[in-house]
Amino acid sequence: MIEIIKDWCKGCEICVIRCPVDALEISAELNKRGVYPPKLKEENECNFCRLCELLCPDFAITVIPEEEGEPKETKSRLIIGGIVNEV
Amino acid sequence: MTEMADANVLREKYLRDGMLPTIFCNGCGHGVAVDYTLRAIEELEIDIDTIALASGIGCSSRIPGYINADGLHTTHGRALSLATGIKAANPELNVIVFTGDGDCTGIGGNHFIHAARRNIDMTVILLNNFIYGMTGGQLAPTAPLGSIATTAPYGNIEQAFNISELATALGAAYVARWPIFYPYQPIKSIKDGLQNKGFALIELMSPCPTAYGRRNKLGKIDALWTWYEDNTILIEEYEKIMNYGTDDEKEKVKQMFQIGVFQNEVKAGFFEEYEKMVERLIERDDAKGGGK
Ligand SMILES: Cc1ncc(C[n+]2csc(CCOP(=O)(O)OP(=O)(O)O)c2C)c(N)n1
Ligand code: SF4
Ligand code: SF4
Numbered sequence: 001m002i003e004i005i006k007d008w009c010k011g012c013e014i015c016v017i018r019c020p021v022d023a024l025e026i027s028a029e030l031n032k033r034g035v036y037p038p039k040l041k042e043e044n045e046c047n048f049c050r051l052c053e054l055l056c057p058d059f060a061i062t063v064i065p066e067e068e069g070e071p072k073e074t075k076s077r078l079i080i081g082g083i084v085n086e087v
Numbered sequence: 088m089t090e091m092a093d094a095n096v097l098r099e100k101y102l103r104d105g106m107l108p109t110i111f112c113n114g115c116g117h118g119v120a121v122d123y124t125l126r127a128i129e130e131l132e133i134d135i136d137t138i139a140l141a142s143g144i145g146c147s148s149r150i151p152g153y154i155n156a157d158g159l160h161t162t163h164g165r166a167l168s169l170a171t172g173i174k175a176a177n178p179e180l181n182v183i184v185f186t187g188d189g190d191c192t193g194i195g196g197n198h199f200i201h202a203a204r205r206n207i208d209m210t211v212i213l214l215n216n217f218i219y220g221m222t223g224g225q226l227a228p229t230a231p232l233g234s235i236a237t238t239a240p241y242g243n244i245e246q247a248f249n250i251s252e253l254a255t256a257l258g259a260a261y262v263a264r265w266p267i268f269y270p271y272q273p274i275k276s277i278k279d280g281l282q283n284k285g286f287a288l289i290e291l292m293s294p295c296p297t298a299y300g301r302r303n304k305l306g307k308i309d310a311l312w313t314w315y316e317d318n319t320i321l322i323e324e325y326e327k328i329m330n331y332g333t334d335d336e337k338e339k340v341k342q343m344f345q346i347g348v349f350q351n352e353v354k355a356g357f358f359e360e361y362e363k364m365v366e367r368l369i370e371r372d373d374a375k376g377g378g379k
Contacts, residue, residue: 003095007108008107008108010108010112010113010114011113012113012114012308013308013309014114014268014308014312017308017309017312018268035113050091051270053093053094054119054122054123054270055119055268055270056094056118056119056122057109057111057114057115057116057117057118057119057122058107058108058109058111058118059094059097059098059102059107059118059121059122060108061094062093062094062095063093063094064093
């Protein structure tokens with residue numbers, strides 16, 4: 001699962017461009033800066049490599065690996081003013 | 088590899104929440120450098136209260152404002168002099184300087200040369216974006232030939248500073264250069280720099296899409312990153328080509344930025360030498376029975 005602080009995203013799309021397995025896409029959720037933060041694709045092969053988290057210039061992404069045996073969550077969480085929304 | 092800290096954890100522990108998001112433009116590399124530095128501090132388990140940050144003026148020099156550690160912000164180009172003063176006043180502190188290419192090698196060029204030459208015990212994280220970002224894109228002394236800047240509208244005709252090679256030649260204890268988008272190498276270099284006793288320079292090639300990219304047909308962040316990728320070569324690869332390559336290959340790699348660790352030496356920094364000198368003089372005076 002990936003967690004995104006919605007209003008910290010500036011829309012550089014580095015995470016989407018650099019994800020080695022093309023797991024991310026731009027969401028349809030407009031943030032208050034007027035950009036669309038990323039989200040995990042419905043079908044994705046995210047392997048929790050954390051590259052998107054490391055390269056994000058705005059500390060907006062956290063990658064949270066699923067526990068062993070837990071089903072993989074394809075949803076991303078958008079954090080808006082501390083409130084968690086699933087997209 | 089040790090388990091990496093979550094960005095969430097780093098944010099809570101080290102960032103001044105109220106200051107975020109940063110003022111940096113969309114796609115600026117400077118924020119990534121903050122992330123890498125925090126990860127290095129976390130992995131080395133350095134107490135943030137033993138760290139003092141110093142910086143001058145520029146977008147890159149704003150970084151200490153985001154980190155929840157003591158920091159001092161000084162006039163343009165004087166970050167290293169200020170940092171030298173901090174270290175002199177309290178040698179126990181881990182002094183980290185955030186600076187830009189304009190700040191450190193333009194207006195602050197002489198301070199840089201002498202801090203590196205004297206091997207002053209500090210870690211300098213230099214964000215090289217080839218341009219004066221904050222003031223809107225004047226030519227920096229690091230800009231590659233042909234670069235367009237507000238003060239070089241027809242293309243730069245000046246030879247650029249090669250910062251890492253300069254610091255290496257000056258005898259700095261640790262020197263490394265990495266593009267910002269390879270995470271693990273810069274984090275490792277920042278860790279090595281923090282552990283090194285002398286002057287450690289980590290030059291991070293940090294793209295400025297706004298003031299440099301747009302003028303140089305590299306406004307799209309991906310285009311700018313690809314340019315960095317196409318124009319950098321590992322030091323080891325460079326040496327291989329210079330030894331065994333064809334003339335064409337050699338010409339090509341000479342135009343590229345070498346990346347990697349340029350120097351990694353174990354030697355005492357200035358203030359360690361200074362302590363030793365003081366001890367030597369005390370011993371001498373004691374032997375003479377002087378001063379009593
Ligand atoms: C003495 C002085 N001269 C000029 C300036 C204007 N000035 C502010 S920031 C800057 C350039 C900063 O460039 P760099 O260090 O490369 O940082 P960047 O913004 O690119 O990260 C200049 C020339 C100043 N603040 N003080
Ligand atoms: S953790 Fe890695 S694989 Fe998953 S979305 Fe981020 S970059 Fe892609
Ligand atoms: S002007 Fe350049 S260096 Fe300054 S914040 Fe914008 S992209 Fe970064």
